[in-house]
Each structure stands twice: as structure tokens, then as C-alpha cells.
Amino acid sequence: xxxxxxxxxxxxxxxxxxxxxxxxxxxxxxxxxxxxxxxxxxxxxxxxxxxxxxxxxxxxxxxxxxxxxxxxxxxxxxxxxxxxxxxxxxxxxxxxxxxxxxxxxxxxxxxxxxxxxxxxxxxxxxxxxxxxxxxxxxxxxxxxxxxxxxxxxxxxxxxxxxxxxxxxxxxxxxxxxxxxxxxxxxxxxxxxxxxxxxxxxxxxxxxxxxxxxxxxxxxxxxxxxxxxxxxxxxxxxxxxxxxxxxxxxxxxxxxxxxxxxxxxxxxx
Numbered sequence: 071x072x073x074x075x076x077x078x079x080x081x082x083x084x085x086x087x088x089x090x091x092x093x094x095x096x097x098x099x100x101x102x103x104x105x106x107x108x109x110x111x112x113x114x115x116x117x118x119x120x121x122x123x124x125x126x127x128x129x130x131x132x133x134x135x136x137x138x139x140x141x142x143x144x145x146x147x148x149x150x151x152x153x154x155x156x157x158x159x160x161x162x163x164x165x166x167x168x169x170x171x172x173x174x175x176x177x178x179x180x181x182x183x184x185x186x187x188x189x190x191x192x193x194x195x196x197x198x199x200x201x202x203x204x205x206x207x208x209x210x211x212x213x214x215x216x217x218x219x220x221x222x223x224x225x226x227x228x229x230x231x232x233x234x235x236x237x238x239x240x241x242x243x244x245x246x247x248x249x250x251x252x253x254x255x256x257x258x259x260x261x262x263x264x265x266x267x268x269x270x271x272x273x274x275x276x277x278x279x280x281x282x283x284x285x286x287x288x289x290x291x292x293x294x295x296x297x298x299x300x301x302x303x304x305x306x307x308x309x310x311x312x313x314x315x316x317x318x319x320x321x322x323x324x325x326x327x328x329x330x331x332x333x334x335x336x337x338x
Contacts (some may be wrong), residue, residue, distance in 0.1 A: 073320035076297040078335045082103070082273045084296075087129070096230065097136045098303045100326025106136055107329060111336070115144065116271060118280070120257040121196040122149035122237070124292020126174040135261070137296065138283040148222040148257030149173045149195060151266040153180040153188065155256050156219065158261035159245030160190055166216075168208045169195035173221075195221045196237045201228040206207055206245075212248045222257025224287060228304045258282075259290035267296075279319075281328065289316040291325065299328055 085091060086115035091101045096192035108115045110149035116127065117140060124132070127146045149169070156163060157180055165182045166189040167174060173195045174184055194213045197204070212218050245251050256262040258280075268275060282288025283304025293296040293316070300306060303325075311317065322328045 074331075074335050074338075076279065076319050077332060079277075080279045080297060081114065081277040082111070082271050082279070083281075084118040084267065084271075084278060084280045084327075085115060086280075086284070086288055086304075087117055087119040088121055090281060090284035090301050091133075092136055092287075093228060093304070094230045095136070096219060097138070099324045100329050102137055104141075104325045104329040104332070107333065114273070117145045118258070118267070119146075119242065120148045120196075120225065120299075122147055122172045122173055122221035122257070123150065123198050124149075125176045126150060127276050128172050133310070140278065142301075146267070146270055147176075148263065149176050151254040151263050152195075152219060152221045153177055153182070154266055155262045156182070156191060156193070161233070165189050165193055166192050166211055167193045167195065167209065168197050168204050169193065169221075170197055170198065170199050171284050173197075185298040188218060188277050190217045191217045193221070194219070194237060196227070197240070200240065205240075209244055212244055218250060218253050218258075220252040220255045222287070223255050223260070223283070224257070224264075225256065227304070228283070233305070258287040259293065261294075264291065264294045264296075281325070284313045285310060285316045285318075289314075289318045292316065292319065301325060301328070 076101050091292045126142045130142050135139045164185045167184050195307050217274045223238050224236040226233035229234040252272045279297035280291045283301050285306050289300055298318045299320045302323050
């Protein structure tokens with residue numbers, strides 16, 4: 071199916087945030103207009119991010135400051151997806167969580183007990199408050215063989231002027247120290263996130279289009295049957311496509327270009 075036909079057949083958009091909708095405190099071109107268009111015609115969409123350092127409420131506030139009034143139910147994070155996943159494994163479990171205060175609040179909201187002693191699961195998030203003490207405790211629990219869950223696989227997080235290390239870099243450190251990789255990775259493009267997306271949106275994978283800037287997470291969702299649009303406003307450059315096993319259905323400069331293409335197929 072051609073890219074235009076996929077856009078025409080789509081019933082829901084998933085829109086990445088970091089590098090797609092904004093960079094730090096700057097809204098990227100076309101973001102406001104695209105969201106406004108979707109709201110105006112009543113087209114379903116959700117903001118989907120692998121960044122687990124912030125909660126749903128944090129993103130509502132951040133997007134609001136950037137001029138986007140987004141209700142919390144339209145925001146889905148890998149942190150929330152991880153909490154949902156673990157709720158199905160063991161409701162109210164004892165969890166050692168290496169995460170920000172926002173992620174801790176998210177897990178408490180789901181009824182988990184956060185602990186440094188005898189946890190049922192060890193969870194690593196994108197922890198911008200990570201200390202050496204927390205890292206040592208995490209590695210100790212991983213060496214003990216406790217179930218080890220990571221919220222997402224992103225290696226770097228795009229920011230103005232470059233990148234900062236994301237959870238994937240910390241996962242590599244933990245594996246080097248302990249000899250263990252994460253037992254389960256929840257976020258894009260992994261199966262737990264795909265299952266959570268289908269459950270949250272109410273649409274089948276083939277009816278959804280993922281819009282994002284990262285090949286190995288956003289565009290890799292195409293393997294699960296989602297349509298994919300790569301924006302070049304974040305991590306990925308055109309030349310990166312040559313060596314990538316993940317190829318998007320459509321490549322655009324930014325959400326401004328996607329907005330115009332979407333309007334064109336809607337008029338056909």
C-alpha cells in the first residue's frame with residue numbers, strides 16, 4: 071500500500087514528543103497546526119513517548135506551556151505502559167524502581183509498593199536523578215537474578231544542541247557490570263507497548279500510524295503492522311536510512327509537512 075493510501079486509511083495517529091513535537095522548550099514546526107487540525111475534524115490521536123522520566127501530568131503541563139492544550143487521557147508514556155504491564159503480572163507488587171520522582175508517583179498511583187528491600191521486580195526507567203548509590207543497588211538486585219524490567223530502549227534523548235544519555239546507555243552499563251540484559255523491555259517497539267497501544271486506542275495495529283523521529287523505536291513499530299512516518303526534526307538524518315533495517319512508509323521534514331500531506335489526502 072502506498073504512503074498516501076496508508077494516510078487515507080488511517081484511523082488514529084500516535085505522535086512522538088521529544089524530537090517530533092518539540093525539542094526541550096521549543097515547539098517544532100507544524101506541531102500546533104497539525105494537532106489543531108486533528109482536533110477540528112475529530113480525528114483520533116495520542117501522544118506516545120518512550121520518555122519515562124515524566125508522568126502524564128508532567129506532559130500535560132509541558133505541552134500546555136508550549137501552547138498545546140492536551141487532556142491527560144491523550145498522553146501515553148512508557149512509564150504508564152510499564153505500570154500496566156506489571157499490574158497484569160502481579161498487582162500491588164513490591165518494586166525497586168530506579169526512576170525520577172514523577173515515575174515513582176506514577177507507580178504509586180498504580181498501587182505498587184516501592185522498596186529497597188526484597189522487591190518482586192526491579193524496574194529501570196529514564197532516571198535523570200540517577201545516583202551512584204541507586205545504580206549500585208540496581209546492579210546488586212540484577213545480579214541476584216530478580217526479574218529486571220526496563221521501561222524503554224532509547225539510547226539517547228534529543229535536546230537542543232545534541233543529545234543526553236537515555237536509559238539504553240544505562241542498560242548497557244548494567245549489563246556490562248552484571249552480565250544480564252533486561253528480561254523485558256516495555257516501550258516502543260516492543261510487544262508489551264504494542265499490546266498497550268491497541269488496548270488504549272481501541273484500534274488495530276494496521277489502523278494506526280506512528281509518527282516519530284527515531285528509526286529503532288518509532289519506525290520499528292512497522293514490524294508490528296503499524297503505519298510509520300519518519301520526521302527529520304529529531305534524531306534521524308536521511309543518510310541513516312541507508313543502513314537501517316527499519317524503513318518508514320513516509321519521510322517528512324517535520325509535522326508541518328505531514329499536516330499538508332494529511333490535508334491533501336483528506337480532500338481526495
